[in-house]
Amino acid sequence: MGKKYTYLFREGNENMRELLGGKGANLAEMSNLGMPVPYGFTITTEACTQYYKDGEKINDEIKEQIFEYLDKLEKQSGKKLGDKENPLLVSVRSGARASMPGMMDTILNLGLNDEVVETVAELTKNERFAYDSYRRFIQMFSDVVMGLNKARFEKIIDDLKAKRGIESDLDLTADDMKELVVLFKQFYESELLESFPQEPKEQLMRAIEAVFKSWDNPRAIYYRRMNNIPSSWGTAVNVQMMVFGNMGNDCGTGVAFTRNPSTGEKKLYGEFLMNAQGEDVVAGVRTPNKIDELKEIAPDAYDQFVNICSTLEKHYRNMQDMEFTIEKGKLFMLQTRNGKRTAQAALKIACDMVDEGMITTDEALMMVEPQQLDSLLHPMFDEKALKKAEPIASALPASPGAACGEIVFSADEAIQQTEAGHKVVLVRLETSPEDIEGMHVAEGVLTVRGGMTSHAAVVARGMGACCVAGCGVLNMHEEEGYFSVGNKKYFRGDVISIDGSTGNVYGEAIKTVPATISGNFERFMRWADERRTLEVRTNADTPRDAKQAYDFGAQGIGLVRTEHMFFDGDRIKAMREMIVAKTAEQRRKALDKILPMQRNDFVGIYEAMNGNPVTIRYLDPPLHEFLPKTKEDIVALAHEMNMRPQDLEQVVADLHEFNPMLGHRGVRLAVTYPEIAEMQTKAVIEAAILVQKEHSEWNLEPEIMIPLVGDLNEFKYVKKVVVRTADDLLKKANMKLNYHVGTMIEIPRAALLSDQIAEEAEFFCFGTNDLTQLTYGFSRDDAGAFLSDYYDKRIFEQDPFVHLDQQGVGRLIRYSVKKGKETRPDIHLGICGEHGGDPESIEFCHRVGLNYVSCSPFRVPIARLAAAQAAIKND
Incomplete structure (x- = not known):
């Protein structure tokens, strides 16, 4: 057979x-x-x-x-x-x-x-x-x-x-x-x-x-x-x-959850329609009845259904989403599955089931998708602003959250406007599965038809997107580009706000406030922290971002991009002076203007992190990025700098590179201009001295990261500059302070020669954005032009800049970890590319033995949970 x-x-x-x-x-x-x-x-x-x-x-x-x-x-x-x-x-x-x-x-x-x-x-x-x-x-x-x-x-x-x-x-x-x-x-x-x-x-x-x-x-x-x-x-x-379910008035169909998928409340939650088929409920063509009302219409079927719900939840040890049909008074079960739920509901259900003795904390941690937490980490409507605002309509609170944006009436419009930099709210008579991409990019979804189990509600909850459904008072005039409520018209492009927690719709923008971690969220994250072995750090370039990450549970900073500090006001002017300087002395004079600014930045970042480790990457991009591009801007800057326009034009021409990604940047800048590394070392160490004196209870150990290293000798050269400068400062201050010098592994050659580089580098941080670009041989900025063809033709399934390529790039990382540890068994290993916030990539990091992942501030809780799940799956 x-x-x-x-x-x-x-x-x-x-x-x-x-x-x-x-x-x-x-x-x-x-x-x-x-x-x-x-x-x-x-x-x-x-x-x-x-x-x-x-x-x-x-x-x-x-x-x-x-x-x-x-x-x-x-x-x-x-x-x-x-x-x-x-x-x-x-x-x-x-x-x-x-x-x-x-x-x-x-x-x-x-x-x-x-x-x-x-x-x-x-x-x-x-x-x-x-x-x-x-x-x-x-x-x-x-x-x-x-x-x-x-x-x-x-x-x-x-x-x-x-x-x-x-x-x-x-x-x-x-x-x-x-x-x-x-x-x-x-x-x-x-x-x-x-x-x-x-x-x-x-x-x-x-x-x-x-x-x-x-x-x-x-x-x-x-x-x-x-x-x-x-x-x-x-x-x-x-x-x-x-x-x-459509054979008569003693027939019906419905969808129900064993707990409320929006709030997590332990109560049967769902909807049904009599004399209907299942598609009528989820399509939102008719507004259905609440499940409790079935008790009066078909009491025997209702009682049997309640018992089945209880049995299924206990059997699967999870909240269930079920479809049923009643034919001539007799109940039939058509489906059960673990129900999609909002992040708030997911946390409440997980905590409640632990308290009920139904599941362990490990099982609770595996019940919540890390990406779901994203919806809890972004601003919510300010209560004071809400009290002053008057809703224009109220409907079903189908998926919680705050959404504010310009009105669009189709998925295609949502995509176009989002790509143009606009925030949008997708307003539809009813959504269909074809709207999935528009729903994904929109801030929120508002529908005229449908109930709490309609397509819009279910998909929005699964995405963590805000949704208000069944707003029947809206009169849609999509072809004319507006909807109306009473006598008031709201046109395409007008800003509205919707509250997925109350179902209220507002004809204006409403102020938002930052999210906080408390209640079930805080308790759940404590379980995650107890279970994970990976540290979670953040990528932050300002004290404000650092504090946000610390409040979200970051244990340090894995990446401070110092170049982001050079683009403001007086800094960019001093930076340009440094670039056009013809001698090291002139460059140092310009850098001396930047030094106090950068030092103050580091003081703020150290203090925001409360003594936790901070890894600072030295200047990475090529110098031409700091100069103007157009002739008009070059002339204006030349006048400002008391230069002849043709001289500045010559500097811009000299710095032009055919492929800047592979050009004069990173460690290569510090080799050519060691005075840049000197200035940055002064800023790092002087800031640490100031903060350490202010906070004697802390034990600051700055981590200095040299980017784009591909050879041991170039790393050794720059490290000598760093060590000489740092040691001189500490000697003058009569102070002992440990600091560490390491590198970012982002060039394939560095990964292959990790055993050599580890002779000098005290830590490796894998910069997987550039490592992915250089391994694949294509630019992250330009790949979007052809990756869609790769998806359509089944060459790629995922964007390698979103999910780490574990076969190719991952093999380099595994090899680099192994060889680095052979040379320096106590080497500290981390990752700080975008992949540091991706759950699938975090599991890979756990398996290969990294010490930490570093991600953007708003992804820190996601990384904490993903790290815990990686430990549960692999231990």
């Missing part, structure tokens, strides 16, 4: 997630727990990957197994696909191993055709239900399988409602539904020049193939890149017997 590509639900279990996908594994587990799950089978993720290997074709072996398991499903259900007496209808749903809500495709009511629909009408004695199900199937199949825009079908429905003088879909009669079926099929045939398929097995195979294809649709690819999900995983497909 060949490979097994299909499993009945009862043949699987929750440990088969990689093969059955999350949905399939959980359906299997619920079936084994004796819960009311409609019969079905799962086509594995391996079938999906095989489909792509075979050139996007379902091979004969997989087809054979699908029909074999369809036969088993027919025997289980007592029904047959396409049968004119007792027909089986099925749903075809995606199910990747990682939850990707709304990103891939679903087809419901499959198996209906012109004959079967009449049988269903006769069997159910409900002609309206039968034809409603058929028109839904035609619309879904046309959209998902054939690529016809579902909005075109919605227009046909709207036109018919207008013709009948009705507003709600529920007011459409059986005859109306029949007419819609005819109109839908006519539209299908006119667009595709073929009849709507009547053979159910053909419908099934085309639907399964469409779900496989949806693994590679643009929104799924974007979501995978955003959440670091490999394309090699593929998606499973679940074929499941249909149960119907």
